[in-house]
Every structure is written in C-alpha cells, then in structure tokens.
Amino acid sequence: MAIIVKFDPSKCQGYANCLIEAPEIWDFDEDDDVALLLQEVVPESLRAKAEASARGCPAHAIAVENQSDA
C-alpha cells in the first residue's frame, strides 16, 4: 500500500528536520527557507522514513496517511 505525505508549507519553519530524516522525500529551498516535497505518493518501502519525517517536524507541518483511507 502506498502512502501519502501531506505537507503544509505555510506551517513550515525551515528546520530541515524532514530532509534529515528522509532525503528521498524532501528537498529544501535554501533561498526561501522552506522544505520542498519531492514526492507526495510514497512507496511502502519508504514508510518508516516518511513517518519519521512527520514526527520530526517541530512545526507539525507534515502528516502521513495511507492511500486507501485518503
């Protein structure tokens, strides 16, 4: 089952914790100091990393959902 990463850029405060946890899913705009979501639909193999990036965001800007319950 694929998972969906929901990102609210307006909450992002540029901590880059997400990028640290899952560089496969995130990039970072160093000029605007905001995270960039590279892939919204993420394969199961990256679940642990996607979840770690959501937990690791101090600004609560990231949520992870299962594709089926979306």
Add this chain to the structure above:
Amino acid sequence: MDHVVVVGASLAGVNAIEGLRDRGFTGEITLVGAERHLPYDRPPLSKEALSGGLDGERLALRPPQWYEEQGVTLRLGEPARALEPGPKRLWLDSGGQLDFDGLVVATGSSVRRFAHRLCGDPARLCQLRTLDDAQRLGDQLEPGRRLVVLGAGFIGLEVAATARTLGLDVTVIDVAASPLARVLGEAGAWFTDLHTTHGVDIRCGTSVDSIDPRSGGGVVVRSPGRATLEADLFLESVGAAPAVDWLSGSGLVLEDGVVCGSDLRTSHPDIVAAGDVARWHNDLFGESMRVEHWTNAVEQGRHAAGTLLGERESYRSIPYFWTDQFSAKARFVGRADAADDIVVERGEDSAVILFGRDGRLRGALCINAPRRLARCRIAIRDGMSWTEAAADLATCA
C-alpha cells in the same frame, strides 16, 4: 502488561504513549507530571514564544482531547517522589501511590544552579526550563533594560538574541574560552562574531564573583578583574542536569542520567528510560551517551515503548539539534567532542564546520546550509573517511 506508568509529562513521555498505542497496547496508561500544564514544547520558549507572547494552545504538544482519546489518566502537578522497583510501586509527592507493570522514566532535565549561591536575594535571578519560567522572563523583557546572561550555551545565546532583537542591552558571561564550548569546542567562536555583530557583549573566559541586589530592583554583577555590571535582569543558564533525584534509593543504576542498555532498558527489566534523562549505549558510535535534544526525545520515547513491550532492537541514532539565533539557523548532526580534526568553511552568511576523529567524519555544524546538513548526516552514518569528507562536504555555496 496491564498498566504502564509514564513519569515525566513532556516530549519523551508523550511519544512513549504514542509508541505504546501505535503498537497495539490496550492496557491502562497513567501519565505523571510535576508541572500542572499539559505537555508543551520547549524549544520556542527561548525563541519566538519568548518575544511573541506565550500561546499555550500553540505550544501544546497534543490537543487536550488527545489524552482522553488515547485512554491516558493524567496525574499532573504531582511529582513522583520515590520508586520501589521490587513491588513495582511509584510514590507521588502528594502521598498517593501507583502500582505498575511497566514504567517509562521520562523526567528530562532540570536547570543546574550556580548563581543563586552568590546572590543575597536569589528570587531576583531568572532561569529558563519551563513555561512558567518563560512567562516570568518574557514579562520582564522590555526595550532598554539591561540583561545579563550567565552561560553561553544554546539557551543562554538564544535568549540573548531574542532579548537583543527586542531592544534590550545584553551581556553574556561564560567561563569557557568561547560560546558553546562544551559541544563545539573552539568552533563556538563563530557565535561570538554573530552576537557581537548584533551588539551583544560576549565576555568569555570570565565568571561571576558576586551578584548583589540593587535597591531599585535588579542586581550588580561583579566578575574577577572586570568592571561591575548593573543589570535589571539576570538569567542563569549554566546547563541542565538529568532529573533523577526521585530515583535515588530505587536501586536503578544512575550515572549522569539513568543508565540503559542499547535498547533503552534500565537495570530493571520492566523499566525503560527516554529523552534527556536517559544515558544509553549508542551502537552507532560505540559509546554511552546522553543527549539533550528534541528529536532524540521523540525517537527515544517511541523506541522505549517498543522495548517495554518486548522488542529487542538497539536504539542507534545520530544526535541532531537546531538553534536559531538572529538570522542564523544553525543545525548540528553527530558528535563534536574530542575531535582531532576540524575544518571551518565560511560563506557569506553561511558556514559549515566538520568534526573528525580517528580518520572519520563524526559531526557537522551547518549554519544556513540545510542541504549540506542532510548530506553530512548520510556521510556520518556511512562512516565517510575524514579526507573524503573534508574535500567533499565543507564547501559553502
């Protein structure tokens, strides 16, 4: 396991609860906390929340209804006083007792105190660890007032930057040769420049001999061989110590924190520890460490929950923290202690400092350089050689 008690109602405790429920634990959970507040986030207390007004709702780690949804019984404002591991019993300050099957120690750290011994009226000194501390300090940060901060650690420097931005006159005193010396060694000098540029007076390599109450409020601060300083406000910020007083006499092995194995289990099989209070063996670095960082409390809380339920995995991590001071967003991964190689690369308003030991990259401080930070973390995890790292990673754009 029917009843799990979590002691310490903060970041590690909340994540331990989430870790228990996510793994399908349906038993009873009691959360015991010394503070009367619902668990809140600490990093903003020295940064935006200190200047922008403390909004309890925004600082809350979880919304109030979350605790009920998770089936958590709250015992807030009731510090734990003693632990009897044999009968698995916890005593509260209020005189109450709780019997448990499993226990999570998540009491974090409390501020170290040094200056109060030097001051005839310790009530005039501020400290910063809790929401109540921040409330008291924040109320007094008025433009034009003079603030003296003792201790150039992260929290001291963040408050200095916040107060300076609000228009206070700020002096920071530290006995070490440069700020953040405990974590960064000499590389901490970068922060002297940052603060000096913004008009903060950084006085390193000195200390405080006496702090005398002034008749009109505030204090007079004397440093050895230095002119005296008059201050309207004095913040003592000389570091934190693991909150383990309540465990003395419990028989749990303590040594600068609660000593845990690599899976976060303490010396008692049904007691785990997580967050600032836990000293564990980090297999990734092959050493025992205790880390006072936000991300560590989140991840250890979850991991300790798994261990309590019988999982056996090691908690292996690369410590990570951030600090925001003026326009500098500094992020640090890994370890900088006992580095035998250091390179510093400065860009226009960014910097990368790498720390190596025994021929390998072990730590990196990246200021305004988040992408490089992510690369450094991968390099540390993969054990990149120092020569390769120094050639590859330091270059500032």
